[in-house]
Amino acid sequence: MKNLKSLASVALLAGTLGLTGCLDNDDSLQNNYPPAGVISIYNGAPNNAGVVVFADQNQVNNSPLKYSEALAYTSFYPGKRLFKFAQGNSVTSLLEKEFEIKVDSVYSMFMVEDAGELDAVLVDDNWSETSSDEAQIRMINLSPDAGAVSLLIDDSETPVFDDLTFKSNSEFEGLDAQIYDLTVVSSTGETLATATRVELRGNRVYTLILRGYEESTENAKKLDLQLLTNYIHY
Template sequence: MIKSFISSPRFKSKWSLVATLIGLPLLVSGCLNNFDTPPAQPAAYISIYQGSPDAPAMDIFANQNRVNNQPLNFAEVLAYSPFYVGERSFRFSSFNSTTTLLQKDFTIEQDAIYSMFVLDRVADLDAILIEDEWTLPSADSAQVRMVHLSPDTGEVFLQFSNLSTPVTNNMNFGDDSNFTMVKKNTYNVQVKSVATGEVLLSANDVQINGNRVYTFVLRGLAETTNQTQKMDLQLITNYVNF
């Protein structure tokens, strides 16, 4: 299952970055009213990924502002959208319900670009906020990282065929790797156990294009009979350098 969304990286000029993001269509309701009306409010940009395999469809609020128009289900992502900066309280609730599943505060810095990941089983629900910083990709290369969101899977690493070293370091649940450069190509991709070397997941003929920034998300449960919650590897496109 492949999800994609488009962003702009935090590199070189923050002002050109913000201008690019304002020009992009947003897939969720804006968190800043009249954001494009001067004077512009200081803002950061955040995407939100729902990685809790057994959680219900969600509503998400930043302080009192509802972020999503439609329910956010497992393995779905909201595109980068502007948020006020400073201390922000994020609340995750069942869709169209007053039942709060999680409330957590984050500090949001001006002009930063973040990915937020909801993770773990619903009984232990949590969220992490990761600042997205990558090098501008070229026509013949891409930037790639992985986020480990499988709560019952141990330490792993990501391996591409034809590459002598792993794409990521060893990663535990809740970890994210740095973005790393890979040449555009078609790869066989494997998630391997650090403890045993066993291939836990594999995907053949994965096309990595140039001028792209990607996130691989290891999500779901290794031990489950529910096929919709089963462990899988998902590829998200964060950014396209047009």
């Protein structure tokens, strides 16, 4: 488990593949705060209009966190914390779920949706030391109807990540820092989503998200890929 004091900086960058996003640095982690864990929070619920998050009675974000948006890593006191997700300007919770936060631990929380029901999953962010010639990347499946999926890169027939079911994630893997073509396939080998010329840079840690619905309806968000940058070592 990594020690937060060893992190020179922690940042979170969210953007749909092929688009440019904004870097949001959490300077509070560099100060001398009491022992805590840190969590980034991502809204992966396609039909959700935006949520305000509470940890027990403490409000985490001021503006509603919309679908495909992420909050930068934020410090939380350790122990069992009840997370509540509510619509903006509403005191009624859409979802309440308790998670145990450990000292000096780094997590990502993903809000998901299945058949109109909201849920949240908490994932340990355990990456290795970064290097200038390698990127670290993991994948998480937030699509409720895509089934088990695998990730292929370039022309390789051997998956980098294999058989990821809904709400499951891989561990972080090291890949050479270069440009890749990414293909997500179903358990039967059908191509579900692609992203071309995706640049993975050294000294960076990424999360690749499969989000949206494989079965398209009039109002459903379609299946696509999004790349989050969890950490950059400057």
